[in-house]
Amino acid sequence: MELLLLSNSTNFGSTPWAHARExxxxxxxxxxxxxxxxxxxxxDAYTASxxxxxxxxxxxVVGLHxxxxxxxxxxxxxxxxVGGGNTWRLLKTLQDGGLLAPLRERVLAGMPYLGASAGxxxxxxxxxxxxxMPIVEPAGFAALGLIGFQINPHYQDPPAGSRHMGETRETRIREFHEENDIPVLGIREGGWLRVSGDSTELGGATARLFRAGEDPVELSPGPVRI
Structure with missing residues (x-):
């Protein structure tokens, strides 16, 4: 497989895809x-951009629609x-059109797959x-399953000294691991994951790897094993 998975497509103060263009x-x-x-x-507007x-x-670029x-x-x-936006709407639309299986087959056959955020x-x-937010209700949560772990795009660390009493991103991932055993990779803004065959490389930013029952591990750019 040839995958390029971005946390975000646009960095603050920059143009779309500038940080991952090369x-x-x-x-x-x-x-x-x-x-x-x-x-x-x-x-139409999204495709033009x-x-x-x-x-x-x-x-x-040609829009699938x-x-x-x-x-x-x-x-x-x-x-x-596959562009970013609302993941629930993305999945439901692909489900409704019967498009998940043909997309997965092509990627497994070697077609490059690029995704950002929801993608x-x-x-x-x-x-x-x-x-x-689940603004629509898909038929289930199963996605393409191209990788054997979960990703949390736009991963954010809690600001030092914050008095916000709501859940942090780490708290939500820990809650996920109370019910699920699969690893979760939190990719910070500007980060991307390049999968080519059996190799996986993290680039653009650091990331945080969560496993059920273990302390999170910080990952630096370079080859990673998840």
Whole structure:
């Protein structure tokens, strides 16, 4: 498999994909990228913005929603990018269209898969570690299962001296591990995970790895084993 999974597509004060452009370029350059815009409501505007962001990488972008036969579009795609937004809406739309299985088959066959935020959640076994509100109700939580662990994009550490009494991100992940045994990788802003065959590399930022019943482990950019 060839995966590039971003915590976020845009860093503060920068342009979309600027922080991951060079790692993404070999996956998309000279290719037509099928963009899955379903995490946001305005598919046309979202696709136009992604086409602009991918142009410097030498890629053409076409929205999946513009195809009459969307399963066939995935089956013939050269690369796929699944954008961020609301993970619940993204999953439900793909479920309703019967598109999860054909997308997974193409990725397992070697087609590059790029995801950011909700698109990164979709690569996990389930969407149970998303930060998003369930604005729609999917048929289940199972996602593509391209990797054997969960990711929590936009992972945030509690600010020093904060008086906020609500749950921290770490608290919520610990609650997840009270009911689930699968590892969770919290990727901070600007971070990405590059999976190529059996190798996995963390880049762009540090991350925090959570396992049930263990203390979290800080991971630095470089090869990682999860």
């Amino acid at each position: 790692i993404a370029r070999p996956l998309v350059e000279g290719r037509t990228v099928v963009f899955v815009p379903y995490a946001l409501a305005d598919h 992604i086409a602009e962001a991918f142009a410097p990488m030498g890629a053409d 513009t195809h009459d036969d969307r399963a066939a579009a995935l089956a013939s795609a050269e690369a796929v990018y 990164t959640n979709l690569a996990c076994p389930t969407i149970r570690t998303t930060n998003d």
